[in-house]
Amino acid sequence: MAGAFSLIACHDCGLLHRERPLPDGGAAKCTRCGAVLYKARRNSLDRTLMLSLAALIFFVLANVYPFMTFKMEGRAQASTLITGVMELYEADLWPLAVVVFCGSILLPLVKVLSMLAVLLPLKLGRRPRHLAAAFRLVEILQPWAMMEVYLLGVFVAYVKLIELATIELGVALYSFVALIVLLAAADAALDPRVVWQRLGAAPRVARLPARWRTTLVGCHACDLVSRLRRPPKGGHMHCPRCGTALHRRKTNSLARTWALVLTATILYIPANLFPIMTVISFGKGAPDTILSGVKHLIEGGMWPLALLVFFASITVPVLKLIGLGYLLISVQRKSQWRPRDRTRLYRITEAVGRWSMIDIFMISILVALVKLGSIATIEPGVGATSFAAVVIITMIAAMSFDPRLIWDNMESEYERTTPRAA
Ligand SMILES: [Zn+2]
Ligand SMILES: [Zn+2]
Structure with missing residues (x-):
């Protein structure tokens, strides 16, 4: 034709x-x-397939070998990727354990496996029935597999600990970095349209x-x-x-997004009031909230890190809630003002949300490493659970907002070519 x-x-x-x-x-x-x-x-499919296979190998290495070893006063404490999850679970913070487990281990694995489940049969020229579902899963998991955020959490934990003890980096940590690079390369190589x-x-x-x-x-x-x-x-x-x-548009987008934004706003209060963790050193303990954690970093002269944590844990959630609230109101008031910029605001809101998990991952690493009884122990706190809930709920809120609603309020040719109701 x-x-x-x-x-x-x-x-x-x-x-x-x-x-x-x-x-x-x-x-x-x-x-x-x-x-x-x-x-x-x-060569999108071939390259993505090779990179995913390599990623699978490094995934295994990252989970088998020790991640980091904490040495203090002649005692050593090694941890693997899963240790932090188990510590959170034992501290009765199972929702947090589930979040860390999913973000750092389960979802990356499911993502790699479903990618392979799609690309291998295609490479072999087959088209089994599960393919479309598996490939949809790859795209759904995209924002929830948070390994690069976890790595930043590792970095913050490392800098916090290096002052009081010796930290050895293990094979698993290097494999984890390789895994992140490979998966990012696989994502960049993948052309979903070809699939x-x-x-x-x-x-x-x-x-x-x-x-x-x-x-x-x-x-x-x-x-x-x-x-x-x-x-x-x-x-x-x-x-x-x-x-x-x-x-035609996401169903009940406005009502759902409003409900999630309000829930997250309410949860943001306990997330900041209650301690996210308690550091016990030589028998004395002091609970830390998100804000006091940032304060400690500043007192220790770690300005760049303090800024990073402040930005990820405080600025991003607040701006996200304000941004989504503004988008919702502007759509409801049928605003015609700068739709392109509002769409960009939406795109940023959707993209940055996951980075707020840095503090949560940092806590999971600290509690896994620092458990030397009365010499030094770090215990997780309930504030962390509320904070993780805020981050997850705002992520879902951004996903349930339909940016096309911004454009539905603009007249022009679009008005004439699109039906009013589906
Ligand atoms: Zn479809
Ligand atoms: Zn467009």
Whole structure:
């Protein structure tokens, strides 16, 4: 079909574009809001497969060998990746144990395995039924596998401890760094469009019939643009390629995001009032809140680190809550003001949230390493649980906000080409 093209809908504003071939390394951006629509990557599947296989090897090494060893007063305490999780669990802070376990071990593993479960069969020219579900899982897990945030937590813990004891870095720590680099490279090499195209090509059209324009909707998971038809009674229409329920906009986006933002705001109070951990040194203990932890870093002359922790633990959650609140109000008031900047604000809000977990991971490392009875022990505190809840709830809040609502309030051609209700 000469001049045929596929359609792609912008994730952030919903505008439809014609797909065009790109030069290698090029990126296509949304003409309206500036979001990256897709990038061109050479040998995407082969490179991603190799990098994922290498990542799996380093994942095993990172979990088998000792991570760090803490030496003080002639005694040594070695820890592995899982030790911090077990210590949190034994301190009756199991929600925190679950969070650290998922972010640093379980979800990275599931991500690597599901990536392999998709790429290996494709490489062998097979297409078993589970592929679309496995690949959706890879994309869903993306924000929740937080190894690079964990590594920063390791760094903060290391700097805090190096003053009072000798710290030896283990094989697992180096493997963990290699794992992060490999997974980042795998993410950069992966072109999701190629995978989805192998799973089911997008229909190509020569011309867009005018009556179609009003009923086209992009799939959240695989970006396939389909024609929205009347769904079966009480049900949803599902994406023909990946099976995700199709909605023109995320359902009840405003109400859900509001509820989550308010919950997180309330939890933010105990998160700052209660201690996140208690450092007991030679029999004397002093509880630390998030803010007093930052204060100690400043007193120790560790300015850059103090700034980092302050930014991640205090500035980011507050700005996120304010930013989301502002976006919600601006959509409800049908604001026409700078939609492009508001979409950018949304993108930043969504991207930075996970970095607030630094303090939580740091605590899990400290409690795993420093348990030398009366000489030095660090115990986790309940403030940490509330804080982890704040971070997770704000992440979910950002995900449930639909940035396309910002654009629904703008008139122009978009108004005429999009139906009012799905
Ligand atoms: Zn856009
Ligand atoms: Zn889909």
